[in-house]
Amino acid sequence: MTWLLPEGRKKWLLLLAVLFLPPGLTLCALAFSQRPALVEQVEFGKVVLDRSGDLMKIQPASDGRYRLRVALEDVEPQAIRAILHYEDRYFYQHPGINPIAMCRAMKSLVSRGGRRIGASTISMQVARLRGKLRTTTFSGKLRQIWHALVLEWHYGKDEILEAYLNLAPYGGNIEGIEAAARIYFNKPAASLTPMECVALAVVPQNPARRNPVKGGDFDSARQRLATALWPQSGGTKAALHVRAPADLPFSAPHLSLELLERSEDTVIRTCIEGDLQKMLARSLAQFRAQNARKGIANAAAMIVDWGSMDVRALAGSADFTDEGISGQIDGTRSARSPGSTLKPFIYALALDQGLIHPMTMLADTPRSFGGYDPENFDRGFRGPVTAQEALKSSRNLPAIRLAERLANPDLYGFLQMADVRLPHDAAYYGLALALGGAEVSMRQLATMYGMLANLGIWRPLRYRACGEEKMARRLVSPEAAYLALWMLEDPQARIRSANRLVPYRCKTGTSNGFRDAWTAGIIGRYVVVVWVGNFDNSANPYFVGGQTALPLFVEIAGALGSMRKLSDTFADKQSGLNLAKADVCAATGDFAHGQCGEIVETLIIPGVSPVRDSGILKKILIDRQTGLRACGDTAADEVWWEFWPSDMKEIFAMAGIHKPPPPEWLPHCSHEREMAHGRAPRIMLPKKNVIYQKKMTDSAYRLPLMAAGEADARNIHWYAGQMYIGSARPGEILFWQPGKPGVFDLLAVDDRGRGSRQKCRINAIP
DSSP: OGGGTTTTOGHHHHHHHHHHHSSSHHHEEEEEEEESSSSTTTOEEEEOOOTSSEEEEEEETSSSOOOOOOGGGGGOHHHHHHHHHHHHHTTSSSSOOOOHHHHHHHHHHHTOOOOEEEEEEEEHHHHHHHHOOOOSHHHHHHHHHHHHHHHHHOOOOHHHHHHHHHHOOOSSTEEEEEHHHHHHHHSSSGGGOOHHHHHHTTTTTOOOOOTTOOTTTHHHHHHHHHHHOOGGGGGGOOOOOOOOGGGGOOSSHHHHHHHHOOOSEEEEEBBHHHHHHHHHHHHHHHHHHHTTTTTTEEEEEEETTTTTTTTEEEEEESOOTTTGGTTOOOOOSOBBOOGGGHHHHHHHHHHHHHTTOOOOOOSOOOOOOOBBBBTTTSSSEEEEEEEHHHHHOOOOHHHHHHHHOOOSSOOOHHHHTOOOOOOOHHHHHHHGGGGSSOBOOOOHHHHHHHHHTTEEEEEOOOOOTTEEEEEEEESSOHHHHHEEEEEEEEEEEEEETTTTTEEEEEEEEEEETSOEEEEEETTTTEEEEEEEEEEEOOOOOOOOOOIIIHHHHHHHHHHHHHHSSSOOOGGGGTTTOEEEEEEETTOOSBBOOOOOOOOEEEEOOTTOOOOEEEEEEEEEETTTTTTTTOOTTTSSEEEEOOOOOOOHHHHHHTOOOOOOOOOOOOOOHHHHHHOOOOOOOEOOOOSSTTTTEEEEOOOTTTEEEEEEETTTTEEEEEETTEEEEEEOTTOOOOOOOOOEEEEEEEEEEETTEEEEEEEEEEEOOO
């Protein structure tokens, strides 16, 4: 039968013959015994670690025990040495049982007054733990011996030792050296110090009395083992920093649970930086406490390294444990109305498509878009504003006008490219998309702001340190991305970091009905996004981006600056881009020429940025004698004049700024008067594509007519088909009684002969 023995085991024959009679029968039984499982059928828990390897969350197995899988080579050798010395010094020499130790234990037990001496080997302990054997009886001890011999027959020593390291009890519901090391010392078993190795080695022999937290015999047992291992040191009485299981961390709870749910790995290393995560959680808690009297109870935030798109900190709510605010909902994943936080991407697309440069004048005036009548947050209008000012001050009308002109892609197409999968088609959202008419998540916003910082390259967020790099894609040109962030810069928006002032570039947002307050932006190498609101979608007048979310953003940015040495790494990216400085007229945004007055400098994209003349600033002749507008060879001076449309002039007037019309022509300049060019009137009322209703019994029904005209237009004449209705000044309402319902072809003609048409439908209702 000896040929059936595994290699290296034949030397056991003598010991087996001593223990069992007849030995041949024993060997035969072992040879045909079934191979038992070691740890293959044992369920292990999972662990979530931060970027530095510190514990964020440990998930027990389904039986409630903290048990983490570890390989023998991943355990500190000093820990193995201490365990073998304390538990089984001859582990690598005996066949699973130690006859000498057994004899010594039996002798002590039968001697009068003898004390009980343990004789279990590591193999026997594994057999007991795996078989859940009761070994306090003689028959139970025999079964333990037999199972130990079976294990030794089928497995190598290292395999059995590894099983012991994974199954040994370490106090309470903690099993295995890896779980014990993580829980008690916040480190893996591979990183234990010699004193920590000694501390853990003594626990399994009596987990209750040698529990590292509350075991009365713990200190004396580890002292004895340390003295035995290092006699010259005299052991150690130094205190160990032992963490109680009750104090286990639960950092970034929303992300930790998410990764535990979707990952099969037992060790999940994230990109989270522990100190930043603590700072973020602390900032949200302080913000909540400071604003409780305003009814503000919840907020969410995240910090992303835009260079790698690694998520460095994430807090899905102000308090994960607070059921009153539904704290376990992850606000970073929830789709919410983003308000105006999408506006930088409208401007980036407009820059890329050659519609604007930063100083292009945009109209912040009332306008109807097919029945959609947007207004600004302050319910006022500023008239002409530069693109840069319109973005920084979050003016709605200029953004919508730009969004209307975008093509290939428009804003909807851009969001699709950025992996924002909206549930409806573009027509469903219309231009309201520019003001937050569709819902996006904080994580999606973070990727889009990261795209701007990465000069137009979009990449998904990365949560795990070993996560695979996913495909990147370009959404806008490097120049457009750079300018969009550059336009957001505010000289007052600075935080201090390492004795220097570092700018942050951010955009606020407020959803319709005051349900969401946002701020998203770039500070140093980080994207920071914050949200303030309620998960039940209830409104609060304090949920205003600039008033509520922005202070929280600045608080987080300031704390970030105190913890990291930040620099304006984004500004350094301008070199190498196709950007140039250009002088433009401050009044019109057109490229500077001649007598345009105040000149300002801006950045443009050569070959892309618009260079056309807006037509606002025109050179005219003024007769020196009469002051009238001259023509021909009369003695006249050349003067630059601003020709603002009537709707713009009205906004200027409301702001107390007088924009005078050009002088009347000299009497003999009738031909030039007729030839003066300019834009046709723009019909503002009735609204385009709106169907009006008229009761059949209402004979006094009146429809308002209004049009904006050029600066040189004095009156606008209205026609319905061939019928003359009347005239009014540009921007003035003229009421018309249509008489009966129908479809009317309205014509507005100014006194320079420029006209525009618009269809108007009036339906009859009972």
